[in-house]
Amino acid sequence: MSFKGRDVVSIRDFTKSDIEKVLDITRLMEPLAFGGSRILDGKVLAALFFEPSTRTRMSFESAMHKLGGSCISISESRTSSIEKGESLADTIRTIENYCDIIVLRHPKDGSARLAAELSSIPVINGGSGAEEHPTQAILDLYTIKREIGKLDGLSIALLGDLRYGRTVHSLAYGLALYDTKLYFVSPDSLRIRREVFEEVSKRVEAHETNDIMDIMPKIDVLYVTRIQRERFPDPEEYEKVKSTHRIVPNHLRNAKKNMIIMHPLPRVDEISPDVDNTPHAKYFKQMWYGLVSRMAVLSLVLGAIK
Amino acid sequence: MSFKGRDVVSIRDFTKSDIEKVLDITRLMEPLAFGGSRILDGKVLAALFFEPSTRTRMSFESAMHKLGGSCISISESRTSSIEKGESLADTIRTIENYCDIIVLRHPKDGSARLAAELSSIPVINGGSGAEEHPTQAILDLYTIKREIGKLDGLSIALLGDLRYGRTVHSLAYGLALYDTKLYFVSPDSLRIRREVFEEVSKRVEAHETNDIMDIMPKIDVLYVTRIQRERFPDPEEYEKVKSTHRIVPNHLRNAKKNMIIMHPLPRVDEISPDVDNTPHAKYFKQMWYGLVSRMAVLSLVLGAIK
Amino acid sequence: MSFKGRDVVSIRDFTKSDIEKVLDITRLMEPLAFGGSRILDGKVLAALFFEPSTRTRMSFESAMHKLGGSCISISESRTSSIEKGESLADTIRTIENYCDIIVLRHPKDGSARLAAELSSIPVINGGSGAEEHPTQAILDLYTIKREIGKLDGLSIALLGDLRYGRTVHSLAYGLALYDTKLYFVSPDSLRIRREVFEEVSKRVEAHETNDIMDIMPKIDVLYVTRIQRERFPDPEEYEKVKSTHRIVPNHLRNAKKNMIIMHPLPRVDEISPDVDNTPHAKYFKQMWYGLVSRMAVLSLVLGAIK
Numbered sequence: 001m002s003f004k005g006r007d008v009v010s011i012r013d014f015t016k017s018d019i020e021k022v023l024d025i026t027r028l029m030e031p032l033a034f035g036g037s038r039i040l041d042g043k044v045l046a047a048l049f050f051e052p053s054t055r056t057r058m059s060f061e062s063a064m065h066k067l068g069g070s071c072i073s074i075s076e077s078r079t080s081s082i083e084k085g086e087s088l089a090d091t092i093r094t095i096e097n098y099c100d101i102i103v104l105r106h107p108k109d110g111s112a113r114l115a116a117e118l119s120s121i122p123v124i125n126g127g128s129g130a131e132e133h134p135t136q137a138i139l140d141l142y143t144i145k146r147e148i149g150k151l152d153g154l155s156i157a158l159l160g161d162l163r164y165g166r167t168v169h170s171l172a173y174g175l176a177l178y179d180t181k182l183y184f185v186s187p188d189s190l191r192i193r194r195e196v197f198e199e200v201s202k203r204v205e206a207h208e209t210n211d212i213m214d215i216m217p218k219i220d221v222l223y224v225t226r227i228q229r230e231r232f233p234d235p236e237e238y239e240k241v242k243s244t245h246r247i248v249p250n251h252l253r254n255a256k257k258n259m260i261i262m263h264p265l266p267r268v269d270e271i272s273p274d275v276d277n278t279p280h281a282k283y284f285k286q287m288w289y290g291l292v293s294r295m296a297v298l299s300l301v302l303g304a305i306k
Numbered sequence: 307m308s309f310k311g312r313d314v315v316s317i318r319d320f321t322k323s324d325i326e327k328v329l330d331i332t333r334l335m336e337p338l339a340f341g342g343s344r345i346l347d348g349k350v351l352a353a354l355f356f357e358p359s360t361r362t363r364m365s366f367e368s369a370m371h372k373l374g375g376s377c378i379s380i381s382e383s384r385t386s387s388i389e390k391g392e393s394l395a396d397t398i399r400t401i402e403n404y405c406d407i408i409v410l411r412h413p414k415d416g417s418a419r420l421a422a423e424l425s426s427i428p429v430i431n432g433g434s435g436a437e438e439h440p441t442q443a444i445l446d447l448y449t450i451k452r453e454i455g456k457l458d459g460l461s462i463a464l465l466g467d468l469r470y471g472r473t474v475h476s477l478a479y480g481l482a483l484y485d486t487k488l489y490f491v492s493p494d495s496l497r498i499r500r501e502v503f504e505e506v507s508k509r510v511e512a513h514e515t516n517d518i519m520d521i522m523p524k525i526d527v528l529y530v531t532r533i534q535r536e537r538f539p540d541p542e543e544y545e546k547v548k549s550t551h552r553i554v555p556n557h558l559r560n561a562k563k564n565m566i567i568m569h570p571l572p573r574v575d576e577i578s579p580d581v582d583n584t585p586h587a588k589y590f591k592q593m594w595y596g597l598v599s600r601m602a603v604l605s606l607v608l609g610a611i612k
Numbered sequence: 613m614s615f616k617g618r619d620v621v622s623i624r625d626f627t628k629s630d631i632e633k634v635l636d637i638t639r640l641m642e643p644l645a646f647g648g649s650r651i652l653d654g655k656v657l658a659a660l661f662f663e664p665s666t667r668t669r670m671s672f673e674s675a676m677h678k679l680g681g682s683c684i685s686i687s688e689s690r691t692s693s694i695e696k697g698e699s700l701a702d703t704i705r706t707i708e709n710y711c712d713i714i715v716l717r718h719p720k721d722g723s724a725r726l727a728a729e730l731s732s733i734p735v736i737n738g739g740s741g742a743e744e745h746p747t748q749a750i751l752d753l754y755t756i757k758r759e760i761g762k763l764d765g766l767s768i769a770l771l772g773d774l775r776y777g778r779t780v781h782s783l784a785y786g787l788a789l790y791d792t793k794l795y796f797v798s799p800d801s802l803r804i805r806r807e808v809f810e811e812v813s814k815r816v817e818a819h820e821t822n823d824i825m826d827i828m829p830k831i832d833v834l835y836v837t838r839i840q841r842e843r844f845p846d847p848e849e850y851e852k853v854k855s856t857h858r859i860v861p862n863h864l865r866n867a868k869k870n871m872i873i874m875h876p877l878p879r880v881d882e883i884s885p886d887v888d889n890t891p892h893a894k895y896f897k898q899m900w901y902g903l904v905s906r907m908a909v910l911s912l913v914l915g916a917i918k
Contacts, residue, residue, distance in 0.1 A: 036654015042342015
């Protein structure tokens with residue numbers, strides 16, 4: 001199936017072979033990220049970010065620049081027509097006239113799907129509501145493949161806020177396309193959503209647990225996510241959860257030698273800075289893989305690479 | 307007259323032949339908006355937006371990128387020296403050193419004229435106070451010419467806030483250069499400014515009315531603008547005006563088959579979304595004409611096209 | 613010493629011969645600022661501005677564009693991960709994956725040094741705390757050299773807030789590398805920091821005074837800086853200081869004919885607008901020298917020029 005002109009709304013719209021294609025092209029993008037290229041010369045990306053973001057917006061913008069394209073951006077609803085009361089539908093039908101591709105981050109569930117349906121140009125979901133963040137899943141898969149050498153045959157723990165973390169939802173769907181064993185590790189109040197757990201369970205072995213130490217020796221990848229204070233009505237409960245879900249070097253004693261730790265970032269307290277210098281830590285390298293995998297997605301969707 | 311180096315402050319600085327020139331060049335820009343071009347390679351546009359804007363800023367930025375140029379932007383006074391107490395005059399005399407052309411949107415009447423006088427590089431008025439928005443008028447004229455095939459011989463209704471809407475002022479001046487009949491349709495408190503009405507009346511047939519239905523069968527273009535709640539001290543008055551000035555499909559029963567509806571956007575309630583799918587609706591297409599007409603203005607003023 | 617890959621944190625890291633090199637390359641950049649160039653094609657600069665700025669951010673961005681490169685920017689902590697609680701260290705280790713060079717402005721002393729140590733790509737200090745602003749010093753030195761023809765043998769007065777003004781600290785260190793006589797003119801509460809005065813006194817003749825009129829006939833350069841109201845607990849004291857430190861045409865009667873007045877801008881009240889049209893005023897021209905000197909720094913650090 002051709003990628004040209006395609007929307008990227010949910011990782012679930014991608015077959016395993018689609019994902020393999022993107023990962024292959026990502027590998028080819030690595031030298032271009034150093035040297036630059038002009039394969040997207042004359043193309044304009046509109047980054048419409050209705051929620052704060054650093055890394056998603058900046059990595060898309062950089063990806064575009066590294067390929068010779070340009071960007072126009074809204075990064076706050078306040079400076080835009082949105083505050084004049086314009087609907088998302090009208091915003092999309094306006095902006096699509098000024099660009100060749102739209103990346104949308106929006107707080108409402110379903111916003112990216114709506115935008116993709118309205119728009120005559122491709123829309124990439126840069127994070128919508130608590131739902132999905134498909135290019136984050138692609139960069140996560142690429143990070144694993146590139147650092148471990150494969151995706152099949154791995155045991156992967158997803159730790160933290162599995163209920164509201166859209167990153168985790170997209171990644172779980174992506175991992176379930178491979179021969180993986182998934183461990184969902186979270187406080188009770190932030191357990192993985194039932195629909196996600198059920199869907200991935202149909203394809204791969206999936207377990208839920210409260211205790212990361214139990215499974216530490218078995219896993220190849222530890223994927224940590226942020227637990228937000230706002231999720232806890234009781235501050236004491238938050239402090240308790242925070243301390244039991246924080247990764248410190250001591251936790252890694254029983255880890256496999258080649259186990260990698262990932263995190264979508266930004267990090268607050270979930271991983272102690274002491275961990276950064278261990279060979280397990282791959283979360284900053286992951287940011288680089290984010291750049292190159294977004295270069296691949298843009299090149300494919302804009303038809304510069306087939 | 308050459309466009310190179312020229313300021314674009316008011317549509318009234320343009321002769322009919324100037325405008326025809328811009329409209330002709332705009333037609334040539336359409337393929338470049340798809341394919342890109344490098345005719346403004348090495349040129350930098352500074353977008354100084356001291357009021358919220360989406361479409362004006364983004365369409366200028368995209369126009370620059372599509373022609374191979376680059377942009378630097380201020381989109382809020384808060385993040386700039388302005389909040390340190392700098393005068394507009396100093397800001398202009400600073401920024402002109404960093405760029406080849408300035409687009410200014412500013413809440414004060416006369417700001418664009420002042421900037422143009424101070425600056426040694428061209429200044430484009432991107433909307434100043436309640437006065438003028440000349441490139442909006444150009445894109446509006448281009449939309450009419452492109453969609454109907456001509457500007458002469460048409461009857462055009464301008465509906466909504468004709469008092470504070472700078473778009474309408476610029477457009478009325480522009481239309482009065484052609485053989486047109488103008489209808490100004492507004493609530494009493496938002497009637498077209500006397501000086502505008504008098505000036506256009508010298509050149510073309512102009513009428514004022516409260517009732518759009520009366521003239522609906524006669525018009526070729528219905529140009530709708532936003533009526534802002536803030537203009538009405540009495541909320542009841544606002545609600546009444548809003549309902550009588552809202553365009554719904556039912557209003558279009560007696561319209562000419564080829565009548566087109568335009569709107570500078572953003573829209574709030576002035577046009578029912580049901581109208582969007584009628585063949586009359588051209589307000590999203592108008593955004594695309596905005597991009598290409600701004601490409602024409604930039605190319606001409608920067609001397610890339612003669 | 614090669615500039616390629618080098619951080620630009622403090623002017624004190626530069627030898628006189630380093631500075632001469634940058635000034636020489638700056639001269640070569642002047643035509644490129646008009647015509648554009650592609651020597652930084654494919655390179656991406658990240659502008660991380662955690663304090664309001666117009667001229668530093670925009671001149672770096674324009675410098676990059678004029679050389680064929682691109683920019684990604686954060687201009688407010690609010691729209692970024694920073695507000696999610698991310699540390700500066702994590703921000704730097706993330707952003708360095710998306711770009712080839714970082715320009716950082718940050719309110720904390722030591723932030724630029726920390727960023728340079730953490731980052732594997734070059735970091736340019738765009739103003740850190742009350743400490744330093746090295747590229748401002750370079751552009752100031754270039755302005756003097758270009759306008760007067762030399763740096764050696766000059767008498768230079770630095771006027772205003774010498775305590776908190778980071779511009780002045782960097783410039784004083786730079787000037788002390790040349791055969792100069794320095795006059796520090798300030799209200800008592802805003803006298804030049806002891807460590808700066810002592811260090812420059814080791815190399816050049818340096819004096820402190822309250823009275824600019826006294827030294828006016830002797831100086832070749834009058835460098836004025838902003839005095840901020842916030843520095844004065846007592847508003848009356850502020851008003852007094854403001855009036856005695858404001859430059860008006862009358863003050864210039866006894867000035868040398870070729871004396872030049874500089875200011876890092878933005879200006880509030882420190883220089884009367886009447887002075888702008890005197891031949892002494894070079895503060896707007898200084899902005900242009902800022903653009904070209906930043907082009908030189910970027911070209912050198914990114915290895916496009918040796």
